[in-house]
Amino acid sequence: xxxxxxxxxxxxxxxxxxxxxKQFGLADEQREAALEFLNQFEIPxxxxxxxxxxxxxxxxxxxxxxSNDHSxxxxxxxxxxxxxxxxxxxxxxxxxxxxxSNVLLDGLTFMEGATLVSNEANQNDPANFFxxxxxxxxxxxxxxxxxxxxxxxxxxxxxxxxxDQNAVSTPLIVLxxxxxxxxxxxxxxxGNTNGLTIRRLSANVATNARLEYNKIQNEGDEHYLINxxxxxxxxxxYSNLNTLTVAGGWVRNDLRIALNGENIEANLSGFYLPRNxxxxxxHTKVDHKLPHCVSNELYKGILFDSSTGVFNGKxxxxxxxxxxxxxxxxxxxxxxxxxxxxxxxxxEIYADDVKCSHGTTTGQLDExxxxxxxxxxxxxxxxxxLLTTAFINDVLNKVDEEVVREYVIQLLVEKELLxx
Amino acid sequence: MLQIKNLQARIEEKEILRGLNFEVKPGxxxxxxxxxxxxxxxxxxxxxxxxxxxxxxxxxxFKGKDLLEMSPEDRAREGLFLAFQYPVEIPGVSNINFxxxxxxxxxxxxxxxxxxxxxxxxxxxxxxxxVELDGQLANRSVNEGxxxxxxxxxxxxxxxMLDPTLAILDETDSGLDIDALRIVANGVNAMxxxxxxxxxITHYQRLLDFIVPDYVHVLYKGRIVKSGTKELALELEERxxxxxxxxxxxxxx
Ligand SMILES: Nc1ncnc2c1ncn2[C@@H]1O[C@H](COP(=O)(O)OP(=O)(O)OP(=O)(O)O)[C@@H](O)[C@H]1O
Ligand SMILES: [Mg+2]
Numbered sequence: 001x002x003x004x005x006x007x008x009x010x011x012x013x014x015x016x017x018x019x020x021x022k023q024f025g026l027a028d029e030q031r032e033a034a035l036e037f038l039n040q041f042e043i044p045x046x047x048x049x050x051x052x053x054x055x056x057x058x059x060x061x062x063x064x065x066x067s068n069d070h071s072x073x074x075x076x077x078x079x080x081x082x083x084x085x086x087x088x089x090x091x092x093x094x095x096x097x098x099x100x101s102n103v104l105l106d107g108l109t110f111m112e113g114a115t116l117v118s119n120e121a122n123q124n125d126p127a128n129f130f131x132x133x134x135x136x137x138x139x140x141x142x143x144x145x146x147x148x149x150x151x152x153x154x155x156x157x158x159x160x161x162x163x164d165q166n167a168v169s170t171p172l173i174v175l176x177x178x179x180x181x182x183x184x185x186x187x188x189x190x191g192n193t194n195g196l197t198i199r200r201l202s203a204n205v206a207t208n209a210r211l212e213y214n215k216i217q218n219e220g221d222e223h224y225l226i227n228x229x230x231x232x233x234x235x236x237x238y239s240n241l242n243t244l245t246v247a248g249g250w251v252r253n254d255l256r257i258a259l260n261g262e263n264i265e266a267n268l269s270g271f272y273l274p275r276n277x278x279x280x281x282x283h284t285k286v287d288h289k290l291p292h293c294v295s296n297e298l299y300k301g302i303l304f305d306s307s308t309g310v311f312n313g314k315x316x317x318x319x320x321x322x323x324x325x326x327x328x329x330x331x332x333x334x335x336x337x338x339x340x341x342x343x344x345x346x347x348e349i350y351a352d353d354v355k356c357s358h359g360t361t362t363g364q365l366d367e368x369x370x371x372x373x374x375x376x377x378x379x380x381x382x383x384x385x386l387l388t389t390a391f392i393n394d395v396l397n398k399v400d401e402e403v404v405r406e407y408v409i410q411l412l413v414e415k416e417l418l419x420x
Numbered sequence: 421m422l423q424i425k426n427l428q429a430r431i432e433e434k435e436i437l438r439g440l441n442f443e444v445k446p447g448x449x450x451x452x453x454x455x456x457x458x459x460x461x462x463x464x465x466x467x468x469x470x471x472x473x474x475x476x477x478x479x480x481x482f483k484g485k486d487l488l489e490m491s492p493e494d495r496a497r498e499g500l501f502l503a504f505q506y507p508v509e510i511p512g513v514s515n516i517n518f519x520x521x522x523x524x525x526x527x528x529x530x531x532x533x534x535x536x537x538x539x540x541x542x543x544x545x546x547x548x549x550x551v552e553l554d555g556q557l558a559n560r561s562v563n564e565g566x567x568x569x570x571x572x573x574x575x576x577x578x579x580x581m582l583d584p585t586l587a588i589l590d591e592t593d594s595g596l597d598i599d600a601l602r603i604v605a606n607g608v609n610a611m612x613x614x615x616x617x618x619x620x621i622t623h624y625q626r627l628l629d630f631i632v633p634d635y636v637h638v639l640y641k642g643r644i645v646k647s648g649t650k651e652l653a654l655e656l657e658e659r660x661x662x663x664x665x666x667x668x669x670x671x672x673x
Contacts, residue, residue, distance in 0.1 A: 366508075366510070368508045369508050369510045369513075371468075371470055371471075371492065371508075372504065372507070372508040372510070372562075373510075373518065373522070374469075374491070374492040374493045374496070375468045375469070375492050375493075375495075375496055375502055375504075376496055376518070376519075376522040376526075376578060376582065377493050377496035377497050377522045377523070377525050377526035377529070377582065378493055378518075378521060378522050378525055379493055379525060380491075380493070382521055382525065386513055386517075386518060386521065387510070387513065389512075389513075390510065390511065390512025390513040390561075391512065393512050394512070
């Protein structure tokens with residue numbers, strides 16, 4: 001007879017780290033370094049300011065496991081039609097050579113493997129338990145680096161597939177966009193099982209370089225997704241980051257952008273359209289450190305049914321960052337009777353010659369407009385879709401690549417959220 | 421075409437329509453006048469199906485059907501059109517895309533074949549020139565940033581597109597200069613036919629010089645208190661409403 005005692009959630013994650021040793025390619029010292037943080041952290045709870053409206057209890061109590069399942073026959077259903085892209089595929093968090101394109105491009109360095117790639121990532125400290133866990137395990141990792149002065153005209157499409165129940169994936173993506181070069185990436189999250197994905201992105205955008213990055217999160221009600229995006233931009237650099245949450249059971253996005261030089265333009269936009277009991281949390285942080293930079297932030301959400309949403313937008317304008325233009329806007333429509341949105345802009349401005357603005361709105365679908373459209377013969381359903389489409393249209397328009405935009409619209413139409 | 425019997429409606433405990441009787445036959449043009457707040461727009465909204473109002477009594481039949489039972493969109497599809505006193509601005513929704521979607525649903529309901537893209541654009545061109553609406557406006561967001569006059573012309577343009585059998589124009593003349601007024605009136609007149617009826621709500625007799633009504637009614641305190649021919653409008657212009665109010669008060673004693 002054996003007695004089972006309930007194992008504390010933190011212990012279960014530590015056990016997973018132990019099990020990962022035999023499986024994935026991190027070097028021992030890399031794992032140990034992350035474990036030091038992991039041991040110090042606790043799983044965040046709603047008592048933590050950063051997690052005030054995002055519960056982790058359910059996530060923590062699931063019986064997670066590493067999965068080696070690789071039973072994906074084709075990625076065709078996840079392909080973006082008409083996109084001229086190299087595809088990089090992860091299955092249950094592991095990079096799949098077989099399913100991915102051959103990356104042989106002039107002016108581009110591609111690497112794969114946790115040890116190698118982890119060394120190229122930003123070496124800042126993990127911010128919380130989940131981030132430390134991701135670093136201590138790292139199921140798979142890829143690196144894309146441009147050579148300076150090369151504009152890569154191929155698009156990259158990173159696809160995350162989850163095939164197994166209770167599978168945890170902790171992939172890492174490192175981007176290094178060298179001076180005067182350009183890189184465009186779209187990343188699709190397609191978890192439809194009861195899985196957990198903690199994905200870290202570490203991107204460096206060098207002098208006068210350009211990064212266009214779209215995340216398409218389209219996951220099932222049972223899936224948990226954490227994205228940690230760290231983007232550091234140098235002088236004259238440009239980034240355009242779009243977080244497009246079509247669906248997802250429980251999603252937490254942490255996006256941190258450091259503007260480390262002068263004359264940088266950083267755009268960050270997103271929409272979230274949760275339904276049922278889905279929960280979508282966007283935490284963003286924009287750090288203006290030096291003068292003459294612009295940041296444009298636009299997040300929009302429509303919350304259906306009993307879904308919940310969180311937006312927390314931090315903007316720091318440090319003392320030296322004169323002539324900063326920082327704009328932030330978060331607009332929400334509560335479309336469900338039991339939907340709830342928590343939104344909080346946090347601006348801290350220590351420079352005096354700056355233009356900063358922020359606005360948040362949370363309201364209902366415009367009833368006057370609904371009636372107007374219906375009085376012209378439109379059904380409530382198509383009127384509602386027309387209005388929601390109009391609402392998120394300016395976010396969609398931030399996507400540089402037209403075929404990617406069309407693809408996202410198609411996903412929304414299939415989910416009956418949009419009309420075209 | 422339209423028969424209203426003893427219609428009573430209220431909003432937030434406030435009685436606005438208090439037993440209104442009114443009938444429109446095919447091809448007729450009726451003008452409704454009356455002091456501010458007498459219930460003209462309420463009548464229009466109730467007929468179009470706005471849900472804010474509570475109907476507390478009476479009946480309305482439209483082409484033999486119970487209008488009050490129908491959803492706003494079905495009323496529109498059946499051929500009722502309301503030109504709003506205050507057209508709604510809808511940022512991000514293109515006038516054309518919206519009309520295309522609306523017209524497609526309306527035609528489907530009426531059992532008419534769908535228009536091809538080419539036919540639709542030809543229709544837009546024809547009907548927008550009817551009210552001399554700048555082609556650019558058709559492509560902009562619905563009423564967003566339109567001048568008052570442009571909004572009213574856009575209403576008449578949409579009416580022409582949707583080809584109603586009964587059009588209610590709620591102060592479509594308000595805020596128009598004399599040229600714009602003439603344009604709007606010409607647009608309406610071009611649509612007059614033995615099958616199509618109009619209810620024109622207005623404060624100004626001058627509109628009725630252009631759109632000549634068969635009947636003129638005065639709505640006061642939620643009832644039609646006086647009806648006549650176009651001469652009544654002239655008389656109201658000259659004498660105001662006080663004499664009518666007095667007549668009503670006297671009758672109540
Ligand atoms: N949503 C509402 N809530 C409360 N009262 C309302 C509402 N809508 C209309 N009313 C009231 O109902 C009355 C009738 O209004 P209505 O707009 O029908 O008048 P009207 O005859 O069209 O006036 P006008 O000539 O100024 O356009 C007014 O007293 C008005 O204040
Ligand atoms: Mg009115």
